[in-house]
Amino acid sequence: MTAQTLRTEQQQQQPPAPGVTRRRLLGTATATGAAGLVAGGTGVTAVLRDTGDESVPLTTVGATRVPFHGTHQAGITTPLQAAGHLAAFDLTPGAGRKQAAALLRRWSRTAARLTAGEPASDGDTGIALDAGPSSLTVTFGFGHTFFDRTDLTARRPAALAPLPPFSADALDARRSDGDLWVQIGADDPLVAYHALRAVLRDAGETATLRWQTRGFNRTPGATAEPRTARNLMGQVDGTNNPTPADDDFAARVFVPAAGQPDWMANGSYAVFRRIRMLLDRWETLPLERQERVIGRRKSDGAPLSGGGEHTPVDLGKFGADGALAVAGDAHVRVAAPASNGGAAMLRRPFSYDDGLRDDGAPDAGLLFIAWQADPRHGFVPVQRKLDRGDGLSRFLRHEASALWAVPGGAADGEYVGQRLLEG
Amino acid sequence: MTAQTLRTEQQQQQPPAPGVTRRRLLGTATATGAAGLVAGGTGVTAVLRDTGDESVPLTTVGATRVPFHGTHQAGITTPLQAAGHLAAFDLTPGAGRKQAAALLRRWSRTAARLTAGEPASDGDTGIALDAGPSSLTVTFGFGHTFFDRTDLTARRPAALAPLPPFSADALDARRSDGDLWVQIGADDPLVAYHALRAVLRDAGETATLRWQTRGFNRTPGATAEPRTARNLMGQVDGTNNPTPADDDFAARVFVPAAGQPDWMANGSYAVFRRIRMLLDRWETLPLERQERVIGRRKSDGAPLSGGGEHTPVDLGKFGADGALAVAGDAHVRVAAPASNGGAAMLRRPFSYDDGLRDDGAPDAGLLFIAWQADPRHGFVPVQRKLDRGDGLSRFLRHEASALWAVPGGAADGEYVGQRLLEG
Incomplete structure (x- = not known):
């Protein structure tokens, strides 16, 4: 009896989940063969899984795969992962649009491989060996300065104007901003670190790390059923978040498919704040x-x-x-x-x-x-x-x-940002 | 059908595990009612769990409890946890044996509560709320300098003599040594951080943090079956570790029950090296x-x-x-x-x-x-x-x-180090 058939039988014995708090939006568990449902309007292939009294096997943690290719980039509506890295890069002097395009192509290829549980390349570090993809996502964004460096100033979105100052800000410029952003998340910290090393390697001579920071969330299964997260103040944090079930979810979170600029179709804007x-x-x-x-x-x-x-x-x-x-x-x-x-x-x-x-x-x-x-x-x-x-x-x-301006997801064979860099 | 009965039925259908590589030494899953086996010679209450093709429910991650009280301290033979903190403290000027005893009493009480999944005190930070104990362990040790500060120099073990220098050492004194050591491990990073904050709070006016560092291991379930860990070089690391099944395991790892000094009976010595x-x-x-x-x-x-x-x-x-x-x-x-x-x-x-x-x-x-x-x-x-x-x-x-000299475990009603500090 495999884990998957077991889960299916149990589901048949269970009454429907009583409410949304007992459900969790999950990436497609491709490796275990779960059927995917397309969550309304978001284009994210996902499984709504009832984990109330159900015996979900521990082995799904590593096996869960979040597809890299799709309408939107992964790592936006993906459930919070247990481990994450944020890294910002600046293009090196002399690197322009052509080199940036090649970098985004390398990064997209690497992300597609790693999120499928495959090695990044022949010289893979092996840090993630034995573990499955563990819900790995790798998400790419462009900062305000990227467009000047690549002679794409005319195509910079108005929405990417620098954030206004706030009275309580005590910002450290060295840990802020940047030309390029990579968000890595995975339910296993070694899988996440493996992706970070691969992303750094791909940066090569084209981009240098400006800042990086790492974070964490609950480990899968630490709570008896999925719960809204807590922060380090001990407070439940995220109750009022919009959910894909909301009618206006996509309109609030994503640039429309026919939105402007055209290369940001199905994209989103990410605000990052390091809040001590x-x-x-x-x-x-x-x-x-x-x-x-x-x-x-x-x-x-x-x-x-x-x-x-x-x-x-x-x-x-x-x-x-x-x-x-x-x-x-x-x-x-x-x-x-x-x-x-x-x-x-x-x-x-x-x-x-x-x-x-x-x-x-x-x-x-x-x-x-x-x-x-x-x-x-x-x-x-x-x-x-x-x-x-x-x-x-x-x-x-x-x-x-x-x-960060985070473009829409890449189709199979495309790379993230291709419509900007080759448009 | 509860998760636990499901697991038991599956075990009956399964052939015995083919070898030790498919088994994992686990803390007693008290919260789910699993029967405990005493692993030979170590005194650690533990369950040998076959997770080969078995559907172990995800919910055991948070529910797994490692008892604080016992012959040995927890966190030595406990399986690697996904998140950890190491913290070293120095006694404040004026704090001596009496204050150190009170601190170890506070720390032991807090550790007993937290490892049982209970709040540390009325003013608990709440960071671990919703999550179970998640295999939390809190382990205490004494450094070489502790004995001079507490007028216990005569009872300092010979085995606690400073490590000799090695030619490849490039040691930072500010991140080395200390009077007291706390090792925290848990399968959930918020549960681990919650314990760290409680330990820091208990230190009060008696001890100040000398250094702290945090680490990680695989998330439970990231590999399809329990595997020897990998390090950040991607290398399998720990294959030759002694296991409790070895005849000489206890003799190699623990001070004998009749060993010297008497307050180190059933204790162990921990060498820490930060290896970049x-x-x-x-x-x-x-x-x-x-x-x-x-x-x-x-x-x-x-x-x-x-x-x-x-x-x-x-x-x-x-x-x-x-x-x-x-x-x-x-x-x-x-x-x-x-x-x-x-x-x-x-x-x-x-x-x-x-x-x-x-x-x-x-x-x-x-x-x-x-x-x-x-x-x-x-x-x-x-x-x-x-x-x-x-x-x-x-x-x-x-x-x-x-x-660090890590004393034996505290019995119920005792605190760690009591035989030294009140002996």
């Missing part, structure tokens, strides 16, 4: 104060206005004491879509821990990554509001920032 | 050259003298070309127990990746941790030989070092 958490300060706050700052219960993420994690926040509700149940400066109030003209973005972060700083404080927090069709209607208005009125901002430091 | 890998240089070597340096095939770890991964290395075998099949300076030859008087230690490392150094080289490699009853008969003679003749040493830099 002032954990020593945060952890001295009593639980009730922490919950007031967020506007949700820490235990289960339920809004302080009542209900469960997924109950809509009632911003107008008053408590028995006559005060607003969700405080005026609570994070969920200030960040709520209703408060900023319906702006929404798909937040898909990693946590990070880089040890202690010289001042003794933990150098840890969130590698915030937000995906949207246009940052001028996504991250920027939300962050403007948070910057002014969010009680949580006293416990956060934005220390690095970047904005 | 010169990956840029290593990865330019052709596969055949890499395999010659190691003495094993990269693909499956089989010795170049023939057979499979677990075939004993035939150091006297010559190839068709008249040369030794395993080269004179091959790592497996120089490290082989037969070459150094039978010395053996249990290597239980994590890989690490701290990004790029200022010189552009990867700051990545192995957090080498070796466990033995006496480092003078374990790590020291092996490293002396490697230091002289190992072809692999050209690709490694030992950048930090420490030696």
